[in-house]
Amino acid sequence: MWPTTMQGKVMNTGQIEQTANAKLILKEKILLRWRYFFPVVIVALIMAPTTRSLTFSVISDAFFQVGVFVLATLSLYHLVAGYLAKKPSIPLAKQPITQVGFAAFLGAIPGCGGAIIVITQFIQGKFSFGSVVAVLTATMGDAAFLLIASKPVDGLVLIAISVTTGTITGYVIDLCFGRDYLRVEPQSNSQQHYACSSNTVEAATYLWKIILIPAMVISLLYAFQIDPNEFLALPEGTVEFFGGIFALIAIITWAKAKTNAKNQYQEFVAEQQKNCDSNWFSCAVQDTNFVLTWAVAAFVMFALLNQFSGFDLAIWFHQYASFTPFAGVLIGLLPGCGPQIIVTSLYIQGAIPFSAQLGNAISNDGDALFPAIALAPKIAIYATLFSTIPALIVAYGYFFLFEF
Template sequence: MNELLEVFLASVRDGYVQVSAFVALTVLLFGLVQYRTSGALVEQLSENDRLQPLFGAFMGLTPGCGGAIVMMPLYVRGTVSFGTVVATLIATAGDSAFVILALAPEAALYAYSIAFATAIVSGYAIDRFGMGVGRIDDAVATISNTATDGGVVTSRGGNPTHEYDGDACCETHAARESSVLTPLSHAVHAIWWVSAGIALVLGVMYLLAGAPEVPLTLAPSYAGAFTVVGITGTAASFYIYFVGRHYLGDGHVGRARDSFANLYETLLHAAQETSFVTVWVLTAYLLYEYTVVLLNINIGEIAAAVGLLAPVIGALIGLIPGCGPQIVLASVYAEGAIPFSALTANAISQDGDALFPLIAIDKKAAIVASIYTTIPALIVGVALHVLFDFGSATGFGVLG
């Protein structure tokens, strides 16, 4: 029981410091650009179909999941194409990018360059040809009702056809008023941003130190601040998502906004969107951590023991939403236990935390997107392993 409680508290803490703080920064920066340009960036992106997969790949390439998370609501509202979503997710390396950049920078350069090129080719191919989307749509159509078509593209390769009418998804509603909950929600919002700022500093220090284990403690130390800020930030995120968003704004999350009326509204939107991601990230953390503890699964040992199938296993691990399994695999690579082909396959296949907003709003599109990120991961990973002898390149680019 003590171990299960410790896993819970560590997940609550780590999800905020290691993920949410970086997501908050990216979402806020994107929101500030929208605010300063009165939505011109999103408008230009919507009008330039041919640039969308390239832009998505660039957003996905940024370390962490923030850039990719920004793109998901744009797809939901019909601003960008399904090929753009796939390009973004293929280029996304999530938080494992920080580990590889710190411990194996040369390998990171090659792996993420290959993932970026694969993302661009795949994104444009899906938008241009469809790549069998209809067949996959038919196979998963019975899973759930969706907000979008799950990837059917128009003949000219532009934005997907949506089942809702225009911007109906993004209609605004007045915030509720309460003599207690309204001021409380604004106070929690302020606490949330203080926590996010401190967590960002702690998260950067954590990554620069090589992502070490941080003990759970309330002592006046780095580990103590890590614990207090992480738990506080997650608690504030849950309040904002389940209660506060109804008293702070229009109540919508996971939806892109054209522009913002003022700076405070921009901050509110970033906090609400990041809180939404935090709830899903914590859910994924707990599912993963409890599965590992209860079933005694060691992803590192599995990946290291499969030999020729290493890139296949790397790609399949990438199917697991979230960054936890991917960080484990990156750490195992840095120890020289798996080949470069497995690292690259995982870099292409993994979607990081960016898939959670899409899962929450459009499960069918999320399933199809996961399929489309895994297929090129298998092809590229196996090709590197067999044709270019990267199967023997264990420890390639690792710092001594």
């Protein structure tokens, strides 16, 4: 029997497909409007006389002190990843005693690739459930790039702690529940839908290629506490003006990126899906635009709260210091890198202590949770809950040892 509409008219297959496509386009347009929330707010703050100077200063600082270093870090990462992808595949760890540690190491690599590999191997009966917990515990997502670019020593220390915690937790889980805990039958479609679609914004990529080296010079001048306007014999405020413009372009570029209406929340808080086989620099630019957008959101929110409300987050978190590690862990349960980038941005600005950043890093799974839920939802949820326990232990352990 042919499907019918509410008016009783018969719809053929072509009409059904057209209707489905129309609904998908509508959902994409709605999501696109939500993605424009960030640039619209920034533009509104720039247009307002009372917030113009503050907003421009903040987004310029975010561009030179965060965005440029993040792009440099991401460029190196995508260049190396693209090179290794062309090499013969390295066999996964075959010995059960080394699998958990190997999984934690894969989790330390930014992106969702490590989690997909481990979960797929678990479903196929090759990896243990403890390995799944280890990879999700060690995963920090794109927030790792932000932390490494801004505070490299803290970032490396945090990754080392996350990998160690993930490895120990994975071994404990296997010891308590067995390697085959929650094992499911292999699914024929377990690896589909995760080939990222190309969505490079060529104009933005070309712009970044032009400005990257001079922007890096300015960023290094800022890092060494040298006024770039004075050093380059430029009128006062010139560097800040162009930094603000470039930051706004990056935010608008992220907002204009093609969306995937199948999961609107994911498209808002996760990095853009893409194919990095052809142009590693374009992929680095897209990821940088995403990280910079959420970092700007955190920087602007922090600055506005401090200047106009008299509410200082740093003082508030200091007064309720015992709550901050729990808050970091709690936010880490949210899927996607966006909320985690905000936490990392607050840590960079000194608003939250390292214990909160540590708890968030161990608790959060970044973008890896989306494909994990799609591949094996029950496994992903249980593994996430299991990783929350060591996150609380490590965060509060650090808090009582060094911050209390």
